[in-house]
Amino acid sequence: MTQPPASAFDLTVNGTRHALTVDNRTSLLDLLRERLRLTGTKKGCDHGQCGACTVLVDGRRTNACLTLAVTLDGREVTTVEGLADGDDLHPVQQAFLDHDAFQCGYCTPGQICSAVGALDELAQGWPSHVTDDLTGEVEPSAEEVRERMSGNLCRCGAYAHIVTAVQEAAR
Amino acid sequence: MRAFDYVRPDTEDEALALLAEPGTSALAGGTNLVDLMRLGVARPERVVDVDRLGSTEVVERDGSLWIGAGVRNSDLAAHPVVRERLPALSRALLAAASGQLRNRASTGGNLLQRTRCVYFMDPTKPCNKREPGTGCPAVDGLSRDLAVLGHSEHCIATHPGDMSVALVALEAVVHVRTAEGDLSIPAVDFHRLPGDEPHRDTNLPAGALVTAVEVPLTPLAGRSTYRKARDRRSFAFGLVTVAAALTVEDGVVADVRLVLGSVAHKPWRATVAEDAIRGRAASGSVFDDAVRAELAAARPTDQNAFKVELARRLSVATLHELAGGRA
Incomplete structure (x- = not known):
């Protein structure tokens, strides 16, 4: 049997550069979990609908399940494993602990990576669907946080504390 | 997912030559195509990655805003000129998908997204759009989300996009490159009604590349x-x-x-x-x-x-x- 088509590329994950050759069909999510053994990033729906696989690509939050790994030549990926500085947790991670923002924890790595991206978007002044004045300042209100985090589902329903945690991290 | 060859051309000319071959799909942000490939709805033999070819510039010129095909939905929604002078476009983009998806989805790719009709999305079901001539179970089936205007007996799918709706209201023009030369297609004529060819979503010539969208900056x-x-x-x-x-x-x-x-x-x-x-x-x-x-x-x-x-x-x-x- 012939091998399925594969491609070679370079990818930096959490600061470590990897020279990789993978089956063209491999998603970034499967690359992270199955090849690089970074299992913090979770597979939920595998269709871009749940957000459990959210990582940062060149600093921007992205669904790893809908990203073909071979398209990422030269890019930098940050996963939940790459957020903390040694034992010092990222402020969003700390806020999730302080506010009890999870139950089972399965969606949490995606929630945290998404929140890191969303807070950066807020800091750049990006409006959202619920922003009344498109040209005004944006504040991390609960309504804004809920809208901006709508790409991350939590079947335990920990939303109330997730919103509080993200607002805390925004301060 | 069917195995496929992956090519990332360095120029638009190379991309156009590759896209002329049958069984080839152009890949931009991938938020729709990768999902359709995983579902078995799209089964390309070769994927041509044009994601880095598309311009990511948004430029004001001759009374219009020119938006490169590679501009991400999130960047476009947040662009100061779009927020101030094309609010329908900013609002449409912000109403679409999620923050993660908007970061990947491109201007050109968004125009070319496929319907979300459940029969189209399920390769075990007949669908005239996916497999011409197999029939349309949606007409007498699960049609709650589907078309109420302009449909035919062959297809009642909807175009699911938000951005394109705003672009039609703003009288935008889609600029396209083909192997034979450049074309301009008014946004209102870009998508089409299904008629008896529901497999055709748009009037974009086969193998063409969307290069930019031009939106007039009018008081209206x-x-x-x-x-x-x-x-x-x-x-x-x-x-x-x-x-x-x-x-x-x-x-x-x-x-x-x-x-x-x-x-x-x-x-x-x-x-x-x-x-x-x-x-x-x-x-x-x-x-x-x-x-x-x-x-x-x-x-x-x-x-x-x-x-x-x-x-x-x-x-x-x-x-x-x-x-x-x-x-």
């Missing part, structure tokens, strides 16, 4: 907005959406654009309603009569008749809001 465009009715408040496809623009002078409508989304195989420019509103008093009864006249052409199924009433209410409320009322 500055008085535009976008509203979306959906089953949940965020991160859902529209049941009915409305892009509208309105200018009023001395209580009389100077000019108006009204486009309905998620109700047809293309963004539905409501010219009957526009003609009945232009030059008339900017009043709720004028808007209501005009929208009713437009929707007289609706042919809903027994599952989606609610969309006609929803379209009427959302259209009238949106026009009322633009006229300065509260709705």
